[in-house]
Amino acid sequence: MRKQNLPGMIPIGLIPVIFLLPVILPNYWLHVFALIFIKIILCLSMRQMMLTGLLNLSISAFMGIGAYFSALMTTTLGFSFWYIILLSGIVCSLIGFLLSFPLLKIKGVYFFLGSICFSVGIVVLFSNFFVKTFGGMPGFAPIAIVKLKLMGLDVKFTSNLSHYYLTGIVALLSVIVMKRLEFSRYGLYWKAISQADRLIETVGVNLFKYKTFNFVISCFFCGISGSLYAHIMGIITPNDFALEFQFILTTILVVGGFESFWGPVLGVFFLSIIGEILRGFGQYELIGYGFILLFTMIFMPKGIAGMVEKIYSPK
Amino acid sequence: MEDLSPIIMTCIINGLITAMLYMLVAVGASLVFGILDIVNFAHGEFYMFGGFIAYVLFGQLHLNYFLTIGIAFLVVGTFGFFIEKFIFARFRRMLLQSFIVCMGLIWIFRESMRFIFGIWDKNVPVAFKGIIEIGKISFSVERLVITIVGLVLIVVLYLFIDKTNQGRAMRAIAQNPEAAALQGVDISYISSLAFGIGCGLAAIAGVLIAPLLYVSTGMGATMIITVFNIIILGGLGSVSGCLLGSLIMGFVNSFGGTFFPQAVVNLIIYMSIFILLVIRPRGLLGHA
Numbered sequence: 001m002r003k004q005n006l007p008g009m010i011p012i013g014l015i016p017v018i019f020l021l022p023v024i025l026p027n028y029w030l031h032v033f034a035l036i037f038i039k040i041i042l043c044l045s046m047r048q049m050m051l052t053g054l055l056n057l058s059i060s061a062f063m064g065i066g067a068y069f070s071a072l073m074t075t076t077l078g079f080s081f082w083y084i085i086l087l088s089g090i091v092c093s094l095i096g097f098l099l100s101f102p103l104l105k106i107k108g109v110y111f112f113l114g115s116i117c118f119s120v121g122i123v124v125l126f127s128n129f130f131v132k133t134f135g136g137m138p139g140f141a142p143i144a145i146v147k148l149k150l151m152g153l154d155v156k157f158t159s160n161l162s163h164y165y166l167t168g169i170v171a172l173l174s175v176i177v178m179k180r181l182e183f184s185r186y187g188l189y190w191k192a193i194s195q196a197d198r199l200i201e202t203v204g205v206n207l208f209k210y211k212t213f214n215f216v217i218s219c220f221f222c223g224i225s226g227s228l229y230a231h232i233m234g235i236i237t238p239n240d241f242a243l244e245f246q247f248i249l250t251t252i253l254v255v256g257g258f259e260s261f262w263g264p265v266l267g268v269f270f271l272s273i274i275g276e277i278l279r280g281f282g283q284y285e286l287i288g289y290g291f292i293l294l295f296t297m298i299f300m301p302k303g304i305a306g307m308v309e310k311i312y313s314p315k
Numbered sequence: 316m317e318d319l320s321p322i323i324m325t326c327i328i329n330g331l332i333t334a335m336l337y338m339l340v341a342v343g344a345s346l347v348f349g350i351l352d353i354v355n356f357a358h359g360e361f362y363m364f365g366g367f368i369a370y371v372l373f374g375q376l377h378l379n380y381f382l383t384i385g386i387a388f389l390v391v392g393t394f395g396f397f398i399e400k401f402i403f404a405r406f407r408r409m410l411l412q413s414f415i416v417c418m419g420l421i422w423i424f425r426e427s428m429r430f431i432f433g434i435w436d437k438n439v440p441v442a443f444k445g446i447i448e449i450g451k452i453s454f455s456v457e458r459l460v461i462t463i464v465g466l467v468l469i470v471v472l473y474l475f476i477d478k479t480n481q482g483r484a485m486r487a488i489a490q491n492p493e494a495a496a497l498q499g500v501d502i503s504y505i506s507s508l509a510f511g512i513g514c515g516l517a518a519i520a521g522v523l524i525a526p527l528l529y530v531s532t533g534m535g536a537t538m539i540i541t542v543f544n545i546i547i548l549g550g551l552g553s554v555s556g557c558l559l560g561s562l563i564m565g566f567v568n569s570f571g572g573t574f575f576p577q578a579v580v581n582l583i584i585y586m587s588i589f590i591l592l593v594i595r596p597r598g599l600l601g602h603a
Binding site: 050055102103105106108109110112113114116117118120121124125127128129247250251254258284286287289290291292293294297298301 | 354402405406410411412414415416418419420421422423425426427429430540543544547551576578581582585586588589590592593596
């Protein structure tokens, strides 16, 4: 494996930047950044699935499961957010574990279509069934505010600044975990599976075990980000987790470049900033997204990260 | 207890009509999957183009209905031909990349149509007035025409794929592109042609459905999910599977929609498609 000097340096330099950025950012941009951090977790977990060669479009559905679970537990049943955020991750990974028995048996285009089916089914479930519990099409609101009791201090997470730090810290932890995983033994197996799964099996690697582990970890982070999303927005509707959002996540992944670990992170920042610029065009911003996607695919198929690598790697 | 037979007959007729329309859209997507190995999510947008062509030519300019169908096929087919030639040709056999391109195209097409025609749904006048009554069952001439046009087109398409040289070339590429190229098949031309024909058929479906429903920019998005359910059901890349899948889907929708809430039907459809994908990923009639 080629040694990555520059990309390896980025995270350590990034931590103080993340902590100091709110000093210069306007209030509205703090909210944008909180959403950016959530999208980073989602895109990285989607990318982690892609390491094994599976294009998973049910990421947004698992985020939805996490969000609804978290909203129900904290608001309707009154549990503390700090246990529930972990628990919603665990619940998502349990569902992912159960789902992996049928879903991971298929691969390629069939897995892709199967994950779409699951995703659409979940959105139909949230919008039309158990309307009293889930709130139906109008959504679930209001969701309880996150509170923290620390050494006599009673902190309420209502401001954008608190959301920024909450999501920022969770995203940072997730990034560290996922990065460690990718460069561990598991990551090696995952990459090997995507290249030659039959060969790996003959060498004696339990293919299904490693694929399931990958799927479960990915679902865990989806659940956590869903929980964060629910508490930051204060309202969740089934359409937040529809295919449209999943498509945006996929766009981020591709524009950023899915072959490198930091690609999705770059993609999130790039597209969110573009999105804020395009916001002035109202509903026509999607035309802009469409052209960005087309040109990215045609002129830089490896995304922004591919371009950066091309510039920094000496020929 | 009231007599259910008229309701059931109406359901059967509605199911047939829906199946025809589904078939026209799904067969193009299935052809494209077989030949180019890409999942064309932008296919529904060509169906939407058909609807808007019906709105402009037939609804506003009062052209002949069948002339509108012909123009829609030619215009959208040519457009699809060039879309394949300039965009999708680069992404053959690349699942993720082609999917992203489709998303880009969907956004561009849909939002530009919204830009041109505004956000409101468009109403297209009925092309054929009158009602046929057989016993207790009654249905409009409009629906009869749709069924006949759909049937004719499906037969023509079947003959085209089975008997002509281009059709044979398409089947050859779907089986083995390298071997087909060695036999002198122009892969890039045939792929573009298949894509164009698929788009043209989707546009015809759009023209046919326009007088029955409203024409809206979102109509492609609602169609495409059903279309992919049909393709999974019948088998990816199989034309006869496509016909079977459309019939099943048409009847499930018309009967289910009559006797159960639509949400329940949808959930059952997605669940069964999901289970089918897991048990038998190649579909009911597909090859391994």
